[in-house]
Amino acid sequence: MASSSSFSSKYLGFLLPLLVLLLQPQTSFSLTCSSQSLPRNKIYQYCTDLPKLTSYLHWTYNSSKPSLTLAFIASPAKPNGWIAWAINPISPKMVGSQALIAFKQPTGVMTVKTFNVTTYKSIAPSKIDFEVSDMEAEYSNSDGVMRIYATIILPKNIGPVLNQVWQVGSSVTNGIPDIHGFADDNLKSLGTLDLTKGGSSSTSSVVGGANSKLKKKNIHGILNVVSWGLLFPIGIIIARYLRTFESAEPAWFYLHVFCQISAYVIGVAGWGTGLKLGSQSQGIRFTSHRNIGIVLFSFATLQIFALFLRPKKEHKYRTYWNIYHHGIGYLIVVLGIINVFKGLDILVPEKRWRDAYIIVLAVLGGIALFLEVITWIVVLKRKSNKSTKPYDGHNGA
Ligand SMILES: *[C@@H]1O[C@H](CO)[C@@H](O)[C@H](O)[C@H]1NC(C)=O
Ligand SMILES: *[C@@H]1O[C@H](CO)[C@@H](O)[C@H](O)[C@H]1NC(C)=O
Numbered sequence: 531m532a533s534s535s536s537f538s539s540k541y542l543g544f545l546l547p548l549l550v551l552l553l554q555p556q557t558s559f560s561l562t563c564s565s566q567s568l569p570r571n572k573i574y575q576y577c578t579d580l581p582k583l584t585s586y587l588h589w590t591y592n593s594s595k596p597s598l599t600l601a602f603i604a605s606p607a608k609p610n611g612w613i614a615w616a617i618n619p620i621s622p623k624m625v626g627s628q629a630l631i632a633f634k635q636p637t638g639v640m641t642v643k644t645f646n647v648t649t650y651k652s653i654a655p656s657k658i659d660f661e662v663s664d665m666e667a668e669y670s671n672s673d674g675v676m677r678i679y680a681t682i683i684l685p686k687n688i689g690p691v692l693n694q695v696w697q698v699g700s701s702v703t704n705g706i707p708d709i710h711g712f713a714d715d716n717l718k719s720l721g722t723l724d725l726t727k728g729g730s731s732s733t734s735s736v737v738g739g740a741n742s743k744l745k746k747k748n749i750h751g752i753l754n755v756v757s758w759g760l761l762f763p764i765g766i767i768i769a770r771y772l773r774t775f776e777s778a779e780p781a782w783f784y785l786h787v788f789c790q791i792s793a794y795v796i797g798v799a800g801w802g803t804g805l806k807l808g809s810q811s812q813g814i815r816f817t818s819h820r821n822i823g824i825v826l827f828s829f830a831t832l833q834i835f836a837l838f839l840r841p842k843k844e845h846k847y848r849t850y851w852n853i854y855h856h857g858i859g860y861l862i863v864v865l866g867i868i869n870v871f872k873g874l875d876i877l878v879p880e881k882r883w884r885d886a887y888i889i890v891l892a893v894l895g896g897i898a899l900f901l902e903v904i905t906w907i908v909v910l911k912r913k914s915n916k917s918t919k920p921y922d923g924h925n926g927a
Contacts, residue, residue, distance in 0.1 A: 563588060568601055569668070572679070576727070582719040585696050587615070591725040596689055598725060599664075602630070602678040607700035610634055612707040613676045614697045616647065619659060622693035622720045625649065628658035629695070632667035632678045633702045642667035642678050654706060660684065690725040712747070712876055747877055750807055753800030754873065755887065757793045758826060758866030763894055765789030766859055771901035774908050787837065794830050801827050819872040822865055829862050867891065 563577035563586040574588035585604035591597075602615035616629035624647060632642040642665045643655040661683040668677050684692075696719050699710040710716050765786050772782035804823055808816075836855050841848045874884050 563603075566603070568677070572601060574599070574601060576725075578723070580696060580719070581721070582715040583696065583698055585613075585615075585698070585719070587694075587696075587723070589725065591690065593690065593726070596684045596686070597681060598684055598689070599681045600679070602696065603675055604696065604698050605673075605675050606633070607698050607711060609674060610702065611698060611700040612702055613678065614645075614695075614699075614707070615678055616645075616695045616697075617660070617682070617688070618693040618695055618720075619688055620693075622695065622722060624695055624697075624720075627695045628660055629653075630662070630665065630678050630680055631707055632676050633707060634669060635705070640667040640669050640676070642680070650709075652706070692723055692725065693720070694723040695720040713879065746803060746807060748879075750800055750803040751873055751877055751879070753796050753803065755870055757797035757800055758862070759870040759887065760890065760894075761789055761793035761796065762830075762859075762866055763863050763891075765793060766863055767894065767898050767901065769859075771898070771905055774905045790833065794834055797830060798827070816872070816876050819869060819876060822869045822872065826862060826865050826869060829858050829865075833858055833862070 563579050566577070566586060566588075568574075568588065572588075575590040577586060577588040579586055583604060585602065587600060587602050589598055589600040592599075600615070602613070604613040604615075606613050610633075612631055612633035614629050614631040616627035618624075618627040620626045627647045629645040629647050630642055631645050632640060635641050644658040644662055644665075645653050646656045646658050647653055662680050663683075664679065664681045666679040669675075670677070697710050697716065699707050701708045768782055768789060769786040772778040772785070801823055804820070808820055833855065836851070836858075839851070840855075841851055870887065871884075874887070
C-alpha cells in the first residue's frame, strides 16, 4: 500500500489546479453596444447590452407608425446554431413569443424566419402576429456572431414598453432550430424593453420563477452527482480493493455498506427532485435521462434488498448472489456516470463543473487502477507463499 504522504500529495496535486479552475474569473466579452459599428453603416437611434447571453439590440422606434427597425446581435451556441429575438405580446416568457430566428441553411447561406412559438415541444416557421419587412440575417466569420435585421410594424396596443425574449441554440435540424440549452443564462434571457430609452437600464430580467427553478435543478444536480456519480463508485472501490487486506476484514464491509446506503439515501432524494422537475417542466421531456434515472433507482433498491437476502458464505447460492450483486453494482456505476453527463448536457452549467467532475472521475479511476495493481501483487505473493490456498475473489461479500 502506498504511504499516506504519497496519497496526500496526489490529492493536493489534483486539488490545487481544481481550486485555480474554480477561482478563475469568467472570461467575458467587454464590447458594449455603443462601441459597435454595424456593417453597411446601418445606424439606429438606440441600443442596449442585453443582460444575458452576450447579446445586443440596436433599434429605431417610430412612435407615429408605430414601427420598430432593429438589429439583434448574438453568438450562436455553436457556429451551426441559431439566434433568436422575439416580442411576447402577453408576458415575458418563451411560450407565446413572436420570434425572428436566424440560422445557416444547408447551403451555408444565412436565413431569418418568423416563428409563432406556441409550445416548448416543437416549433415551425409560421406567420406571426406582426407584419415584418426587410428581414435579413448575416454571419460574421471573424467573430462568430450572427445578426438579425428587421422592421416590425407594431399593433397600436403594443409598446413603447414591451416584453422581449432572446435566445441562442447550438444546432438546426431540417430547417428547424433544435432546443436550446438550459443554463442560467438561457433561462433568464428575457425582460422588458422600453423602446424610447437606450442603454442597459431599459432591460431587466424579471422572472423569479426561472430563478427558483434553477436552484431546484442545481440541488437535483448536486445530490445526484454526489450519490450516483461519486459515492457509489467509491463504495465499489472500497469493496473490491480493501478486502484484499486481511487487516481490513470486517471494516471494509461496514464502510462499503455505509457508503452505499448514504449514496442510496442521497440518490433517492436526488431522484425525487428529478421527478418533481420533470412534472413541472411542461412539454419538455428528457426521456433518456429520465428513463436511466428510473432504472438506476430500481437497481439501487434491488441492491439494498440484496443486503438482506445475502446467503451465508458457505451457502451454495452465494456464488450466484455474488455474480448478481457485483453485476448490478457495476451496471449502476456505469449508468450513474452516463446519467450525470446526460444531466450536465441538459443543465449546461459552466464548463468548469464538467471539467471538475471529469478530473474527479479520472482520479477515482487512477486510484482504482493503482489498487488493482496492488491487489494483484498481494494476491500473487500470497499464492507463491502458500500455494495451497489460492486467492478467492469472492470471500467477504
Ligand atoms: C415615422 O413614420 C411616419 C409614418 O409612416 C413617417 O411619416 C415619418 O417620417 C416617420 N418618422 C421617422 C423619424 O422616420
Ligand atoms: C399563433 O399561435 C396562437 C396559438 O396557437 C394562435 O392563437 C395565433 O393565432 C397564432 N398567430 C398567428 C399569426 O398565426
